[in-house]
Amino acid sequence: MTLTIANLSAGYGRTTVLQDVTVTDIPPGAFVGLIGPNAAGKSTLFKTIAGLITPSQGTLTIAGEDVTHLGRKDRAKRVAYMPQAYGCNALLSVFESVLLALKQTTGWRVNDDNLDRVSDTLHALGLSHLANRGVADLSGGQAQMVAVAQTIVRAPDVILLDEPTSALDLHHQLSILTSIRNEMDRKKPLVMAALHDLNLAAKFCDRLVLLREGAILADGKPEHILALPQIEETYRVLTDLERTQRNVLYVDARLA
Amino acid sequence: MTLEVDPAAIRHDYVARVSRRYGVIAAVFGLLCLSFLLDITTGPGGYSLSTIAEVLVDPMSHGARLKVIVWDYRLPVAVTAVLVGALLAVAGAQMQTILNNPLAEPFTLGVSAAASFGASLAIVLGFSVIPAVGPLLVTVNVFALCTCGFILLATRLKGVRSETMILFGIAIFFTFSALLALMQYMASEDQIARIVFWMMGSLSRASWEKIGLGTILLCFAIPFSLYRTWPMTALRMGEATAQSMGVDVGRLRVEMLICISLLAATAVSFVGTVGFVGLVGPHIARMLVGEDQRYFVPLSAMVGALVLSLTSLTSKTITPGIIYPIGIITSLIGVPIFISIILSSRRERLQ
Numbered sequence: 001m002t003l004t005i006a007n008l009s010a011g012y013g014r015t016t017v018l019q020d021v022t023v024t025d026i027p028p029g030a031f032v033g034l035i036g037p038n039a040a041g042k043s044t045l046f047k048t049i050a051g052l053i054t055p056s057q058g059t060l061t062i063a064g065e066d067v068t069h070l071g072r073k074d075r076a077k078r079v080a081y082m083p084q085a086y087g088c089n090a091l092l093s094v095f096e097s098v099l100l101a102l103k104q105t106t107g108w109r110v111n112d113d114n115l116d117r118v119s120d121t122l123h124a125l126g127l128s129h130l131a132n133r134g135v136a137d138l139s140g141g142q143a144q145m146v147a148v149a150q151t152i153v154r155a156p157d158v159i160l161l162d163e164p165t166s167a168l169d170l171h172h173q174l175s176i177l178t179s180i181r182n183e184m185d186r187k188k189p190l191v192m193a194a195l196h197d198l199n200l201a202a203k204f205c206d207r208l209v210l211l212r213e214g215a216i217l218a219d220g221k222p223e224h225i226l227a228l229p230q231i232e233e234t235y236r237v238l239t240d241l242e243r244t245q246r247n248v249l250y251v252d253a254r255l256a
Numbered sequence: 257m258t259l260e261v262d263p264a265a266i267r268h269d270y271v272a273r274v275s276r277r278y279g280v281i282a283a284v285f286g287l288l289c290l291s292f293l294l295d296i297t298t299g300p301g302g303y304s305l306s307t308i309a310e311v312l313v314d315p316m317s318h319g320a321r322l323k324v325i326v327w328d329y330r331l332p333v334a335v336t337a338v339l340v341g342a343l344l345a346v347a348g349a350q351m352q353t354i355l356n357n358p359l360a361e362p363f364t365l366g367v368s369a370a371a372s373f374g375a376s377l378a379i380v381l382g383f384s385v386i387p388a389v390g391p392l393l394v395t396v397n398v399f400a401l402c403t404c405g406f407i408l409l410a411t412r413l414k415g416v417r418s419e420t421m422i423l424f425g426i427a428i429f430f431t432f433s434a435l436l437a438l439m440q441y442m443a444s445e446d447q448i449a450r451i452v453f454w455m456m457g458s459l460s461r462a463s464w465e466k467i468g469l470g471t472i473l474l475c476f477a478i479p480f481s482l483y484r485t486w487p488m489t490a491l492r493m494g495e496a497t498a499q500s501m502g503v504d505v506g507r508l509r510v511e512m513l514i515c516i517s518l519l520a521a522t523a524v525s526f527v528g529t530v531g532f533v534g535l536v537g538p539h540i541a542r543m544l545v546g547e548d549q550r551y552f553v554p555l556s557a558m559v560g561a562l563v564l565s566l567t568s569l570t571s572k573t574i575t576p577g578i579i580y581p582i583g584i585i586t587s588l589i590g591v592p593i594f595i596s597i598i599l600s601s602r603r604e605r606l607q
Contacts, residue, residue: 131261
């Protein structure tokens with residue numbers, strides 16, 4: 001199920017965020033990292049692929065089929081999107097919350113296959129022990145894992161993860177991305193993930209797409225992309241900040 | 257992630273929990289039946305249970321007097337209590353879900369204020385929207401539904417966000433409260449008494465026609481709610497998450513809002529503004545079975561029906577010979593129960 005994004009422009013109201021974005025031929029089983037600073041348009045690109053924003057121009061094709069104007073429910077069968085927002089106060093167990101994600105695109109009645117899929121997904125992501133826990137009682141990291149489970153359980157062609165590791169410590173960042181990779185080996189979906197940690201992106205992704213100010217700056221293998229001078233330029237604000245923090249640490253150490 | 261559990265075990269846990277839920281629903285239904293029977297048998301006259309049962313089976317078995325008491329008075333009141341409780345609790349459950357707010361109830365968007373104004377208009381000016389059908393019922397209904405129209409219009413202009421809906425609801429509430437105060441200012445003493453009595457809520461306005469109408473509405477609302485069960489449950493995970501799962505949140509809210517308005521407007525036009533049932537019914541149901549709407553909505557209806565049925569029973573038994581307005585009883589008796597439930601409920605209630 002190859003995904004192709006061609007000349008896509010989209011935004012909110014009169015504000016255009018994405019300008020003429022083209023990413024061709026993402027093959028099934030590929031893990032694409034979407035990198036770029038905050039407000040680069042990563043979430044907007046995901047929302048447009050997921051069908052939550054109607055593009056002003058351009059097309060989206062999955063396996064050669066134009067899905068640009070596919071309805072919301074039909075789109076949800078093929079594209080599963082995990083938004084950044086998580087955490088809620090609903091009185092639902094983890095098992096139920098994953099089940100409800102699956103039931104949005106399958107029939108009304110809960111059958112044996114549904115229950116198997118939910119328990120298998122929880123098991124595959126190492127969440128079995130949380131199955132009976134209430135979703136409101138989860139830690140930030142656990143909630144994020146459950147959100148990933150809600151996305152994977154639907155077994156879509158395309159999985160979009162908006163910062164799947166933002167609330168996690170390093171150990172869990174690695175474990176969540178490893179779980180996703182294992183899932184991909186089993187079911188061959190295409191995964192696009194917005195990542196801020198370039199080391200993780202380099203370790204797990206087959207391909208990186210660098211987005212800045214709504215336009216694609218670079219697209220290619222991680223080792224090529226991360227060696228580009230644009231990377232340093234794009235993330236300079238970040239490195240400046242790091243330098244400042246290092247100085248602060250140094251001063252703190254001297255004061256102590 | 258060291259505590260691994262067998263997938264078959266977690267599946268089994270879920271199935272066991274589902275059967276426990278059916279157990280809870282059956283238990284509440286049993287209590288409801290019991291309360292309904294007590295409601296019919298209680299009242300001035302002191303007729304025995306067997307006498308009442310015989311009249312229920314064969315209306316003329318104990319003469320015309322008892323037929324009138326049971327069939328024209330006690331039964332309509334008892335059925336109306338159950339019906340209105342269910343209507344309000346289902347509306348409350350839906351309102352709490354679409355606004356993602358546990359404090360919401362069917363009257364949050366100003367339906368009760370509009371209905372009270374409609375009633376005062378009918379009482380003071382003899383105003384009637386459709387004169388042939390009688391002033392009060394239709395006028396109240398029309399005004400209650402007007403609020404729904406306002407809110408829908410507002411969502412067209414400003415988008416279907418829960419904050420927008422609540423703010424418009426508050427605006428509607430204050431507008432109609434002010435208009436109601438104006439009507440009371442213009443009314444005579446006798447008319448003021450009638451308006452106040454109407455607002456306190458009373459089951460004595462029961463009739464078989466109203467019961468028929470309410471039943472039809474409930475027979476539409478609960479299946480509709482069940483049909484929309486998965487998107488509604490998803491909405492509890494948050495608006496962004498529900499949208500990402502393919503739920504058209506805006507459309508779902510509008511659909512539910514129309515359903516809620518119909519339910520709330522009908523309930524209000526039957527018995528007056530009986531608050532609280534629409535808030536407490538869903539709360540108790542949620543604590544018992546969680547928020548999977550397949551169980552939550554039907555149980556809300558049953559708990560709401562049980563609360564109002566018990567209220568009807570209590571309103572007759574506090575002082576023999578006097579029937580207190582149910583609006584007063586629901587709050588006075590319900591609030592302590594409600595608070596004790598909140599205080600005693602623990603986090604592990606899902607287990």
